[in-house]
Amino acid sequence: MPSRIRLEDRECPLSTTAQHVGEWWTLLILHDAFDGYTRFDQFQQNLNISTSMLTARLKTLVADDLLERRLYQDKPARYEYVLTERGRSLRPVIVALAAWGNRHLAPQERSMILVDAASGEEVEPVLVDARTGRPLDDSEAFVFAAGPAASTAMRSRYTELHRQRLGRADTQ
Incomplete structure (x- = not known):
């Protein structure tokens, strides 16, 4: 896939980050990974994404060291996709993007909110x-x-x- 980064932006961290996570499906796959999805069929079913698109996105996420491809079954060979440390470090970015989106919606229009796991109370990141x-x-x-x-x-x-x-x- 050709780079979308302009030559003069190569040193800009925003440009290089966008190259890794700026694609629509990539953010949604990462969001699902943060929710605990690890298997190809889980991502595909939840996102309703084509096999070829999901395969391409997962390959890129593995190549960018955001996900690790791990064998979980030998016969037939089956793999899961697990967040790496680098991938896990993107969670605050995903949380911030979701919070930004929710900030521009009425409370009754929010389909997903961030809550404290212990209390269930909504938090504002x-x-x-x-x-x-x-x-x-x-x-x-x-x-x-x-x-x-x-x-x-x-x-x-x-x-x-x-x-x-x-x-x-x-x-x-």
Whole structure:
């Protein structure tokens, strides 16, 4: 499958992440895996996905080290697909996407909610800074900046954006 990442975006973590999980079926398969599905027929039945599409998506998820293909029966050979550590680390992303979707629906329109397993009470997930506990949804308080591996172009981009933010702050 040809890469959809533009050459200039190859160092951007959003672009590279989208290459791994940005496809519709991939997110749904991962969601099912978080719900405990492991077998081909379970994914196929639950998602109503074609055999060829599911086969292709599972191969990609295994190649990207998000799922591991494990033999669970010898005769005939049958495999299950189990989340890897890398795959399990995507759970907060899936939870955040579902929460974002629910935030834009009336409570009675939500077909799936996140609840505390012990109490059954609905929870409202938020993404926070681990150090301070501050919610990251404030786009003025938290901004992207060039990281240590940033190219000259990436550093230039964020230097310019920083200057623009400072300019706006001076006029307010």
